[in-house]
Amino acid sequence: MIDLALTGFFLCLIAAGFKRPFVWMLCYVYVDILQPQIISWGLLSRLPVSLIAFAMAFLGWLVFDHKEDTRFTFRQGLMVLLLLYCGYTTIAAAYPVDAPEKWAWVWKALLFAIFMPLALRTRLRIEAVALVMVLAASALIIDGGLKTVAGGGGYGTLRIFVDSNNGLFEGSIISCVAIAIIPIVIWLAKYGTIFPSDWRVWSFAAALIFACSLIPIGTQARTGLVCLAILCALYLRTARHRFLIAGGMALAMVIAVPFLPQSFMARMGTIQNHQSDQSAGTRVAMWRWTWEYAKHHPMGGGFYAYQGAKVKYDTYVSQTVGSTTVITSSPVEEAGRAFHSSYFEMLGEQGYPGLALWLLLQVSGLAQMELIRRRWKDRKGPDEAWAAPLANALQLAQVVYLIGSLFVGIAFQPFILMLISLQCGLWSYLKRIERPVPEARQAAGRMRVSPPAREASTA
Numbered sequence: 001m002i003d004l005a006l007t008g009f010f011l012c013l014i015a016a017g018f019k020r021p022f023v024w025m026l027c028y029v030y031v032d033i034l035q036p037q038i039i040s041w042g043l044l045s046r047l048p049v050s051l052i053a054f055a056m057a058f059l060g061w062l063v064f065d066h067k068e069d070t071r072f073t074f075r076q077g078l079m080v081l082l083l084l085y086c087g088y089t090t091i092a093a094a095y096p097v098d099a100p101e102k103w104a105w106v107w108k109a110l111l112f113a114i115f116m117p118l119a120l121r122t123r124l125r126i127e128a129v130a131l132v133m134v135l136a137a138s139a140l141i142i143d144g145g146l147k148t149v150a151g152g153g154g155y156g157t158l159r160i161f162v163d164s165n166n167g168l169f170e171g172s173i174i175s176c177v178a179i180a181i182i183p184i185v186i187w188l189a190k191y192g193t194i195f196p197s198d199w200r201v202w203s204f205a206a207a208l209i210f211a212c213s214l215i216p217i218g219t220q221a222r223t224g225l226v227c228l229a230i231l232c233a234l235y236l237r238t239a240r241h242r243f244l245i246a247g248g249m250a251l252a253m254v255i256a257v258p259f260l261p262q263s264f265m266a267r268m269g270t271i272q273n274h275q276s277d278q279s280a281g282t283r284v285a286m287w288r289w290t291w292e293y294a295k296h297h298p299m300g301g302g303f304y305a306y307q308g309a310k311v312k313y314d315t316y317v318s319q320t321v322g323s324t325t326v327i328t329s330s331p332v333e334e335a336g337r338a339f340h341s342s343y344f345e346m347l348g349e350q351g352y353p354g355l356a357l358w359l360l361l362q363v364s365g366l367a368q369m370e371l372i373r374r375r376w377k378d379r380k381g382p383d384e385a386w387a388a389p390l391a392n393a394l395q396l397a398q399v400v401y402l403i404g405s406l407f408v409g410i411a412f413q414p415f416i417l418m419l420i421s422l423q424c425g426l427w428s429y430l431k432r433i434e435r436p437v438p439e440a441r442q443a444a445g446r447m448r449v450s451p452p453a454r455e456a457s458t459a
Contacts, residue, residue: 002161006036007043014056021060025119026132028053028112032414033136033168039161054112061119069121071428075364075420076114082350082357083110086303089350093302102303106412113417120425123386124193129422130390131194134181137415138208140168141178145211148218158218168415175224176404177415178215179231183393185209191386223407227400234396283340283407285311290339290348300351310335342405358411362402365420368427369395376430387430394423 010027017024028050031037037049086106093099120126144160160169168174189205190197216224289309293301301308312333339345346355372391379385401416410416 003040003042003044006040010036010044010049014052017056017060021064022119022125022128024053024056024060025116026128028057029129029132029418030136032109032112032418033133034139035167035169038164038169050108054108057112058115061115065119066121069432070118071432073117073424073428075361075368075424075427076117078357078361078364079110079114079417079420082354082361083107083114085350085354085357086110089300089302089354092299093305094297095302095304095307098307099303105414106303109412109414109417112414113421116418116421117424117428120422120429123383123429126390126422126425126429127188127192127194129418129425130184131188131192133415133418133422134184134188134208137168137177137181138211140174141208141211141215144174144178144218145214148214167413171219172221172223172404172408173410173413175216175219175221176227176401176408176410177413178212179224179227180397180400180404180416180419182209182212182231183235183396185212187386187390187393191389223404226407227404230403231396231400234399282311282334282337285334286337286340287344290344294347294351298352300347300349300354303349305348306339307336309337311337339409341407342409342411345409345411361420362398365398365423366395369398369423372427372430387426390426394419394426398423 010031013023013027013030017027031050031053037044037047086103090099090103116129120129140160144158147158147160158171160174162169164170168177185205185208188195189201192201195201213228215221216228286306286309289311290306293305293309297305310333339348342358343355346358350358369391373388373395376384376388376391379387397419401410401419405411
């Protein structure tokens with residue numbers, strides 16, 4: 001049934017695009033996030049689904065879409081430079097046989113993120129992309145949440161649709177994305193026009209947010225717990241009743257703790273005592289290795305440069321018996337472990353130039369969303385009140401991603417690049433529709449001045 005549903009839905013999107021070509025772009029967003037070709041075992045698994053959707057989206061825009069409102073933003077230019085630089089480091093990669101494997105999907109994710117804002121010419125299109133991103137991710141999140149409630153969770157054992165450890169099917173990545181979309185879910189429930197706000201929309205939004213909160217528990221990913229704590233703290237920044245909300249969060253935490261699995265509590269305890277955990281020890285050791293590697297390879301080693309890493313470190317375990325505490329150290333030696341951080345991923349693979357471009361792309365997004373939030377926050381008109389909250393939601397989502405990126409190598413994760421693309425589209429659209437406002441005010445001023453002038457000439 002799942003195979004038939006996925007195949008039928010994909011074919012319906014392709015068919016609908018012949019009437020509304022923008023649907024093909026939504027189809028690619030859906031395919032790239034959910035990856036139905038991986039979940040399916042029938043027709044979709046045998047077709048180049050992603051390539052078909054991308055080609056249809058691009059040709060639909062090129063042939064049928066209007067171009068008069070198209071704008072190319074500064075951040076799209078940054079992504080072009082990052083794409084070209086990644087191409088260069090792939091050619092000069094330390095592992096030229098393996099590097100093209102990652103380049104094969106990175107260039108497509110970057111290219112689509114560069115292209116998508118060109119088609120986001122209206123509020124409806126911006127909202128539609130945000131909605132499809134959330135719903136596509138929610139299919140994975142709801143599946144993971146249901147299995148967590150049923151007791152099927154665990155570190156490295158939560159199976160979301162398929163037994164895969166790539167992309168959004170990996171525990172730490174889906175935990176980060178699940179928490180990041182919560183602000184967008186709230187915005188869609190409050191300001192959405194495709195599904196107007198009512199009790200049904202809010203019920204689904206509340207259930208989805210609950211499922212998002214369950215993902216860090218089901219995956220037992222410390223990254224998700226940190227992201228959730230940061231998001232709660234950030235929400236208090238703009239909340240009207242900060243103390244009431246903070247008290248509610250604390251109460252919910254107290255109520256939830258007794259129901260949490262003991263394995264989850266034990267793993268979360270390693271956040272403070274990271275020296276006893278081999279996974280945390282690997283991260284720190286790899287970060288040190290990457291820092292030294294970049295000193296000798298400032299332009300980066302290309303994709304999969306971490307394969308040359310060899311790290312040594314000690315883990316420490318303390319045992320207390322009576323009044324005596326014994327600390328035992330165990331030496332660990334590993335080779336070829338991943339960077340475990342987007343920042344060190346960029347530093348090791350793309351060097352200082354690539355890291356600088358990536359950081360500028362991220363920081364400029366935070367700045368642009370803050371400018372929009374401040375510029376539009378006092379506008380309460382029906383066609384204006386949505387803008388500042390959306391900018392705030394996209395900013396919060398990006399902050400959560402940047403926090404999660406400290407511990408997971410997701411610098412080129414397609415979902416996050418789409419989030420950046422959505423920011424670019426919002427920035428471009430609001431700049432375009434804001435221009436006529438001063439002209440209208442000037443025209444109104446001239447109309448108020450003109451009647452006295454006519455009276456003076458008559459006299």
